[in-house]
Amino acid sequence: MRLHLRFISLFTSILFAIGMAKATTHEVILENGSISPFYLHVDIGDTVRWLNQSGQNRYITTYQGEFYSGIIQPGASWSRRMTVRGSHNYTDLYNSNLRATLDVATSTDPVWNELTSPEFNFGLQDVVFTDSLHGYCATGLGVYYTINGGDSWTLSRFTEGARSLQFLTPTLGWACGDDGYIHRTTDAGVTWENMYIAGELTRDIHFTDSLYGWACGWHGLRPRTTNGGASWTPAAHGHLFYFTSLDFLDRSNGWMCGNRGRIYMTTDGGANWAEQNSFSDYDSTFHSIDMWNAQLGVVVGTDGMIFRTTNGGEDWTQVSSGTNRELFKVQMVTENLVWVCGDSGYIARSVDGGVTWTQLETPCVSRISSLCFTSPGNGYFSTYAGRVFHYRNDEELPPPPIVPAEVARPADGNWFPIQNPQSYPNPFNPVANIEFTLTAASDVKLEVFDMLGRSVAVLANGALPEGRHVAAFNAANLASGMYFYQLTAGVQTETRKMLLQK
Structure with missing residues (x-):
């Protein structure tokens, strides 16, 4: 499970993390005119190794000073174990036009x-x-x-x-x-x-x-x-x-x-x-x-x-919460997803309509007085100690709606013409290129949805010829967050995620 978090204010701090995965070493190549890969996602505890293959000195540093390499001579490398969660944008002091992003998160644990x-x-x-x-x-x-x-x-x-x-x-x-x-x-x-x-x-x-x-x-x-x-x-x-x-x-x-x-x-x-x-x-x-x-x-x-x-x-049946702490608030976010909060930092979630419950690790030990979810993956919690927490989990956000429709059989009999849909860069700001290949001429609809399933752009809606196609999605007027693009041709529908980071 991958979590992307919006750092909301100067008072925002990362408060909690558990269960690190087995550490991995990732390699970034510094060449003349490029940093490859320009976007890299790693887990807390992983090591990143920058290898200088450019033939000239390089110096890696983040804009906010989270880390810096010092001079990396040609043929040499510099490694760092990642311990600070977040999205770190960095550059080369010898060539400020070269920029890249290092996204540090955990793959399984909530933050x-x-x-x-x-x-x-x-x-x-x-x-x-x-x-x-x-x-x-x-x-x-x-x-x-x-x-x-x-x-x-x-x-x-x-x-x-x-x-x-x-x-x-x-x-x-x-x-x-x-x-x-x-x-x-x-x-x-x-x-x-x-x-x-x-x-x-x-x-x-x-x-x-x-x-x-x-x-x-x-x-x-x-x-x-x-x-x-x-x-x-x-x-x-x-x-x-x-x-x-x-x-x-x-x-x-x-x-x-x-x-x-x-x-x-x-x-x-x-x-x-x-x-x-x-x-x-x-x-x-x-x-x-x-x-x-x-x-x-x-x-x-x-x-x-x-x-x-x-x-x-007419009948009320008691179910086990796994705790004897006092519970103060319940919210049914969907028919199946239910959250409760209570004393001593207790938060639990049910994914089967309240039949069974799983307690979550939380960043506080005081009484959690209330909760409010605006969507399945976006919630807020208040405490008697005067604190408000924002919980975000993109994996729990609903995908865009899929509307069934009758589709005529293509003349060439090819029901699945879409190949290799992808967007780049990902994350993007503010323009993402959505690329796909059609194995046959098809009626195509390419639509972008926000995290609540609302349509924010229609990039294609009509006949397209066989071959490679690229559509540009400009999110200059949209808020940062996860977006979904949905590509339909014939009876085939492909949905992918892309992250806008401003």
């Missing part, structure tokens, strides 16, 4: 980036990112927001602290927390308007659209709104139970959990709630519930408890 503001000196209750730029953290002082992916954070201060956040778009969101205050922002967290005071601690808030929303909290608190929060219908107080988390699929159907092992469901938009299952032998608290659809859902809580349902909550 984490820290997005930490120096002002985060207290616990973070919740974290939400709507895209790669816009993020929000709930704290005891209000809500911190970023509009540059974590390079910097700004505090929108509340008199009351914030406990939970939800954003439908990068600009439209709600926050709830201490003393029952519910706030709304329409400008990406810059300013917040108080919409309601429930009078009790509110623990969670959820909106299905810009109008319909619900909150829950202490003493049976569960107000609801049908006009975006302009007014709220309160629920009766006085319950001994308190509610911690809720999730709605639409304007009618929702679930809610809380202490004493209680799980409730509504089918009328929160006007009435029916207890689904009372775990009489579980006198503790469920902290988070997430429903993927009307049948499949997961709930987590104290003592490492994880329960899942496959029939809409």
Whole structure:
């Protein structure tokens, strides 16, 4: 598994790495007018040997000074064991026009980036990112927001602290927390308007659209709104139970959990709630519930408890989490991919819908209060120690969608005309050349997708003759990251990755 990480700020640091593979020595040839290969990927612990075959002195150095060779005389070599993870661009001081890239990563182990503001000196209750730029953290002082992916954070201060956040778009969101205050922002967290005071601690808030929303909290608190929060219908107080988390699929159907092992469901938009299952032998608290659809859902809580349902909550079955640590948040990223986080740096992942769980090594030991995934390979975690971590794994990002279509049989009977598709350079900035060979004239479509499966360019869409073809993809106006190009001819479809590094 190969991971490419974006180093987000001056505060970003590589925090964690384990399990080095067997070290390998790689050779780079320094010739007159070239460095070969100009791009090399190695693992932590590998050694790179630069061999001077140019007939003149050479001097290898990175732009940021991570390493430098000193003078390498003709016929001599210089070797270095790679211990600093990252993408290192380097040049020859004797010929600054010669440039190359050394990409140092591990092939199997996850790596984490820290997005930490120096002002985060207290616990973070919740974290939400709507895209790669816009993020929000709930704290005891209000809500911190970023509009540059974590390079910097700004505090929108509340008199009351914030406990939970939800954003439908990068600009439209709600926050709830201490003393029952519910706030709304329409400008990406810059300013917040108080919409309601429930009078009790509110623990969670959820909106299905810009109008319909619900909150829950202490003493049976569960107000609801049908006009975006302009007014709220309160629920009766006085319950001994308190509610911690809720999730709605639409304007009618929702679930809610809380202490004493209680799980409730509504089918009328929160006007009435029916207890689904009372775990009489579980006198503790469920902290988070997430429903993927009307049948499949997961709930987590104290003592490492994880329960899942496959029939809409009529039955809840306990599964083993492998821990007795308190679990605070669950998110079903897809029907199969589920993440949980909890006390003492605990993070676990399921790839079978919550049936089995694998604990991940993490870069912290403090309580992880919340998590938010914007796509299967892109997630964010907040801690009570005031830290935010960014997890990225390109191997878990979805490939671009493949749309089935009827294709007429080619006249020459050649169903698979594409040979040797490749892109170069890879990584690239900002232009990549996509090359392929057709063994027969074909109708060809060449399309480029981003990491979320969105089409960003169509480079070819029509008849092309037999032979070699090269298409240029210019990503000058696109963000750094992994892209996929999909080449279709006849019934043959080829998909490849290419990495944009700016």
